[in-house]
Amino acid sequence: DSGVTQTPKHLITATGQRVTLRCSPRSGDLSVYWYQQSLDQGLQFLIQYYNGEERAKGNILERFSAQQFPDLHSELNLSSLELGDSALYFCASSVATGGGGGGETQYFGPGTRLLVL
Amino acid sequence: AQSVTQLGSHVSVSEGALVLLRCNYSSSVPPYLFWYVQYPNQGLQLLLKYTSAATLVKGINGFEAEFKKSETSFHLTKPSAHMSDAAEYFCAVTIRQGKIIFGKGTRLHILP
Numbered sequence: 320d321s322g323v324t325q326t327p328k329h330l331i332t333a334t335g336q337r338v339t340l341r342c343s344p345r346s347g348d349l350s351v352y353w354y355q356q357s358l359d360q361g362l363q364f365l366i367q368y369y370n371g372e373e374r375a376k377g378n379i380l381e382r383f384s385a386q387q388f389p390d391l392h393s394e395l396n397l398s399s400l401e402l403g404d405s406a407l408y409f410c411a412s413s414v415a416t417g418g419g420g421g422g423e424t425q426y427f428g429p430g431t432r433l434l435v436l
Numbered sequence: 437a438q439s440v441t442q443l444g445s446h447v448s449v450s451e452g453a454l455v456l457l458r459c460n461y462s463s464s465v466p467p468y469l470f471w472y473v474q475y476p477n478q479g480l481q482l483l484l485k486y487t488s489a490a491t492l493v494k495g496i497n498g499f500e501a502e503f504k505k506s507e508t509s510f511h512l513t514k515p516s517a518h519m520s521d522a523a524e525y526f527c528a529v530t531i532r533q534g535k536i537i538f539g540k541g542t543r544l545h546i547l548p
Contacts, residue, residue: 367535
């Protein structure tokens with residue numbers, strides 16, 4: 320158990336809908352990262368938040384957005400869902416200070432499996 | 437830009453045999469390198485990481501990896517495979533916080 324929790328574990332929805340995935344980081348971790356894992360694209364970094372602020376952006380679509388709340392939990396919002404958005408979405412957290420570095424360990428949650436029908 | 441190439445999407449070894457999973461990276465500056473393992477229906481778990489302290493890095497479960505700058509490689513090895521090592525393994529690179537690039541993954545099969 321990494322200490323990172325994600326809800327829900329599974330989500331089934333229809334095209335065009337909007338969903339929210341939730342992540343609680345390990346106690347004391349200030350950084351939260353979101354990843355998408357699919358068969359064709361592999362594991363892709365989406366976005367990082369540090370202490371409530373966006374820190375780094377990867378291949379995140381404009382239909383997707385995220386935020387980190389004062390209690391440090393994070394939510395990933397996916398809207399206007401398409402069939403191709405079906406994937407496993409991971410959240411990770413680290414003790415990263417938010418400046419420089421890069422060698423910090425990221426602890427991954429169990430993921431949310433999203434199926435868009 | 438950084439990139440990671442994992443050679444072989446599937447690797448099969450016999451139980452007790454040497455495990456070698458290959459990873460080559462591309463980076464314009466000294467990188468941080470990681471190996472993660474993903475067991476079925478689970479998240480990723482860090483096996484080991486290279487952060488320039490030592491070129492031979494020892495990780496959990498008997499795995500180790502050697503950073504070879506001249507070959508731009510960070511191959512993962514384990515002297516003797518166990519059935520419990522069957523999983524998917526990901527090599528990853530980053531040069532700064534946040535933007536970590538993962539390889540496509542190598543699925544390791546252990547033959548009895």
